Amino acid sequence: MRFLRKSLTGLFLTAVTLGLMFYAGTMVREAVQARMSEEPRVPQARERVFAVNVAPVVFETVTPVLSAFGEVQSSRTLELRAASSGTLIDLHPDFVEGGQVTQGQLLARIDPADAQAALERAESDLLDAQAEQREADRAIVLAEDELQAARDQVALREQALKRQTDLVDRNVGTAAAVETAELALSSAHQAVLSRRQAVATAQSRIDQAATKLKRAQIALEEARRHLANTEIRAEFSGTLSDVTVVAGRLVSTNEKLAQIVDADALEVVFRVSTQEYARLLDDDGKLRRADVTVTLDVFGTNIQARGQISRESAAVGDGQTGRRLFATLDAPRGFKPGDFVTVSVQEAPLARVARLPATAVNAAGEVLVIGEEERLATAVVTVLRRQGDDVLIRARDLEGQEVVAERTPLLGAGIRVNPLRSEGAPAPQEPEMLELTEERRAKLRAFVEGNTRMPEEAKARILSQLSQDKVPASTVARLEERMGG
Template structure:
C-alpha cells in the first residue's frame, strides 16, 4: 500500500499535464475561425425597352345631350295622351304624346281654304277684265286717247294677287295649328315629368312636360394635370370605355367616343375637362345594357404612346435612382427619368443597355460601391414587359 501512496502524486501530475494540453489545443482551434461572407444577397435581371400606351381615366355623371321643356303651341282641351307619356316612359321620335281638341282648328282650315278659293277666283276675274281692257286699248286711236295702268286694271290685279297671298298665308297657319294639335316627341325621349291630363285645358305656351334625349348621352369629366401631357393631340373619335361604378352587381360597360374638350381650365383645380359621348344609352334601338342618366361612370381611354421606356416596381427606384451591378458585383446607381406612375409601377427612361444587371432585391441601405453577392432565383418583383 505504501507504493500506491508514493505513485499518487505522480499520477495526479500526469493527469494535470494532459488536461492542460487539451485545453490549450481547444483554445488554438477557437482562435482560428473559418471566414464568413457578410455580403448581402441580391437577385438581378435584365430589362428591354418597350413601347407603352398610357391609359387615362376620368369620372363624371352621365347626362342627356339635350333636354326639352315641351309646351303647347295651340290652345284647347286635351283629348288624348300616350300610355308611355308618363314619368319614366320611353318613346321614339315622332310618337304622338298628347292631342288637343281639333274641331276649332279644322273649321279654321276650312275657312282658310274657302278664303283662298275666293281670292283666286277674284284674281282670275281681274286678269280676264285686264285682258279685255288690253284688247280694247289696242283699237283706240292713239292720238286721241292715253291708255293708263288704271284702264288696263293693273292695280286691281296687284290687289287680287295680294289677296291670294294673304289667303295662302292664312291657310298655311291653319294647317300648322291643326298639325300642332298632335304634339309629338322631337327625338327618342325619356319622359321626366308630365303636367297635364285628359280633359285639361291648355293655353299656347303652357309647359306640359320635360323630356330628355336618349339618342345620345354625354359625360363631362376632369383630367388631372399629370395626365394632361399624355392626352392625344386629336381628341375626337377616340374610343372610350364607360363603366358604371358604385354597383353591387356586375359593372356595366359601354363603348363610346371622345367628342371634344370643353376649352376651359378649372380655376380652382387647374384641371381641363373632356366630353365623351355614347349612343342609345337606354338600349331603345339595340340590346345594349342600359346606362341611366345620373349614373356615375368611369371613362377609360388610351392616351399617347411612350417609346423606349422601362417598367419596374416603384420600390426598386429610390430618389429617382436605379441600382445595377458592375463587373465586380458592386452596386452602382443610375439616374432615371420617371415618365409615368401607374399602380405600383414606374415607367421611365434610363441610360442602360440590355446587358445591364438590374438589382431586383435591394439591400436595406444600398450605397454606391457596396459589395454584394448574386444568387439565383426569381425575386417575384420582375415586371412583365408590355
C-alpha cells in the same frame, strides 16, 4: 479525561475549519488570477442580411393608359314644349317617365277646336280671294274691250270731220257741220280717256286681288301650322324623362312637357390636366382620336364600353383648370346619362421603357439595384408615367438587372440582401448540426438548468435538443455566447 477529549475535538474541528478556509481562499485567488490573465472574449459580429423582393428591368414598347373620371351624357337631348296653349288630350300610354318612343310617334294632342276653326276661316278667306281674282280678270277684259270700242269711235269721228272739211273746201258743206263733227271727235277722245282709266282701275284691282290671295294663302298655311302644332310628336327615337303632364291638363305656350333622350347616342365628358392633355396631341398640335375605355363599377360588376375622343371644349371655364374632353361611345349598352364612370385613354406608345412597381422608386427617382455579392447599389431613373401601382421608367445601363421591388428605410447602398424573385422564395436551408463532447454537453446542460430567467418551455426545448446526438449549431453558439457574457 472527559475534558481532555472535548478539548482535542474542538481543536481538531478548528484546525479543519481553518484548513478549509485557507483552501477556499487559495481557490478564489487562483480563479481571480486566471480570470484576469485571460484575454477578453468578444462575441463575433455577424452581418445582417435582409430578404427583399426583386423585379427585373426589361425594356420594351409600352402603351401608357391615362385614367380620369367623367360623366356620361347624351349628345341628342330634346325638350318637348307646347307650341300652343290649350287642354291636353289624347295622351299616349308611353308618354310617361322612361317611356320608349319612336321617331314620328304621336305622343299627345292639344285640343284642336280653335285651330280647326281658324283653319276653316282661312280656307273661306282663300276662296273669297280666288273669286275676287277671277272677277278682276274678267273686269280687265271688259275694260279693254270698251277701250277698243272708244278708240274705234275716235276713228269714225275723225273720218266724219275730214268729210265735213272736204265739203266746206268744195263750198258744199257748212261751217256749223264742221264744228259739230269737231265736238263729236272731242267727245270720242274723252271717252277713250275714260276707258283707259277704267283699264288702269281693272289692272289695279288685279294686283289687289293677287295680294289678297297671297295673304289668304299665308293665313291658310299659318292656320294649318297652328293645327299641326296641336300634335306633339317624337322627333327621334329615344326615352322620355322629366314628364310633368297628365291628360286633361291645361298647358300654356312654350311650357315644357317632357324630354327625349337618345340612349344610343351617348358620350362621356371628362377633364384632364394640362400636362396630360399635352400628351394627347399629335405632331401638328391637334387632339388625337385616341381610343378610350369607359368603365362603370356597379358593386363589383364592371360595365364597359369603348369609344374615341371626338372633340374638346372651346374654353377652360371660370374657376376650372385643365382641359374638358368629349368621347363618343360605340356600343353604350347598360349606360345611362348621368353615370359617373372611369375613363381610360390610350396614349401614344413609348419605346424602351420598363415597368416597375411604384414602391421601387423613391421621391428622388432612385432605385436600389442588386449588385455584386448581392449588395445594393443606387441608380437614378427617369419616371415617365405612373400607371396605378406601377411606374414606367427609362434609365441607362439597367437592361437585364434586378432592382428592389419594395423599398424600406432599412435598405440602402452597400447592404447585403437575400433576393426573393417572382418565381418563388428560395427553399429553406437545413440548419447546421454539431456533435458535442460529453464535457461540452454537460456544461451546456448545467448552464441551461441553472438559468433562472429562462422560461420553463424554452428550457425543456433546449434540453431536448441537447439530449440528441447532434445539436443545432445556432443553439450551441447562442448558449456559449451567453455563457461567455
